[in-house]
Amino acid sequence: MVYQTAQHLMGEIRRLKAEKSVYIIAHYYQNGDIQDIADFVGDSYAMAVAAKNSPQDTILVAGVDFMAESAAILCPDKTVLSPEPTATCPMANSIEVSDILRFKRDHPEGLVVSYVNTPAAIKAVSDICVTSSNAAKIIEKLPQDVPIFFIPDQNLGRNIAARLDRPLEFFPASCPIHAQVTPESILEKKAQHPDAAVLVHPECDPQVVALADYVGSTAGIIDYAAKSDRRQLIIGTECGIFHKINQVCPDTELILADPVLVCQDMKKITLEKILNSLQTMETRIKVPEDIRVKAAVALEKMIEYASS
Ligand code: 13P
Ligand code: SF4
Helix, strand or coil: CCCHHHHHHHHHHHHHHHCEEEEECCCCCCHHHHHHHCCCECCCHHHHHHCCCCCCCEEEEEHHHHHHHHHHCCCCCCCCCCCCCCCCCCCCHHHCCHHHHHHHHHCCCCCCEEEECCCCCHHHHCCEEECCHHHHHHHHHCCCCCEEEECCCCHHHHEEEEEEEECCCCEECCCHHHHHHHHCCCCCCCCCCCCCEECCCCCCCCCHHHHCCCECCCHHHHHHHHCCCEEEEEEEEEEEHHHHHHHHHHCEEEEEHHHCCCCCCCHHCCHHHHHHHHHHHCCCCCCHHHHHHHHHHHHHHHHHHHCC
């Protein structure tokens, strides 16, 4: 049967997920129609917690691979489905286990703080995970006198180091989308929209962050937009976030900070692929148990530190 419209696809997805009791978790960078059929939409931290607390035994993750993997790591007794397992985060894949082991060999007392944008094997050799919504809070709770290797996003790391006034060691990787936003493009947008506030994700270069009125995770940006009295906002993160901001402040004009802010991997997920995943109950995301157990320690520690 051919489903010709998004409405048909959304109807079928809603019917099948109810019939098969599947809980759909989506990221804010997904297309709006995918956010609309999801049971839960959030930033990467909230997605991990939502998976852990999922009321259903089958979870479908509409996001890139590390997000589905985090769900599989935290929920060993649940079935985790990815509608498109090739949707990945190039930055997450840039670091090797050997990079971490080298740091540990040179700094036996050091701690490895791993952004959740990493594969399970990297989490398994990390001391704790963080997301952009809790990295500063968590690092503040770590011992002051030990070296910290913050991996893999050097921009997020540098922004946190500056905020906490604490030196961190970095890995030379960054998000290929956010890292392309330049101070010049922000200044140009500010000149065009002098009354607008600038909201950016901390994966942007510190020089971009220095020009912003607010820096935070996707959920933080949405909260700030909802509370702001500005009627124009320059948004320095992936364009999928417009869907939720438009819902929470429909009278606000949103200006994308730079046309580069489209994550092609996030956009690999489509309604057709979600429907196919529900029909076939594929692709099941499984993490080898020895890696899963170790990675779960780092993720659970993140949840414990972030929520206390
Ligand atoms: P958030 O945790 O802010 O949603 O960020 C995820 C991400 O991949 C940003 O590029
Ligand atoms: Fe990775 Fe950047 Fe895409 Fe986020 S926006 S998933 S960090 S490539």
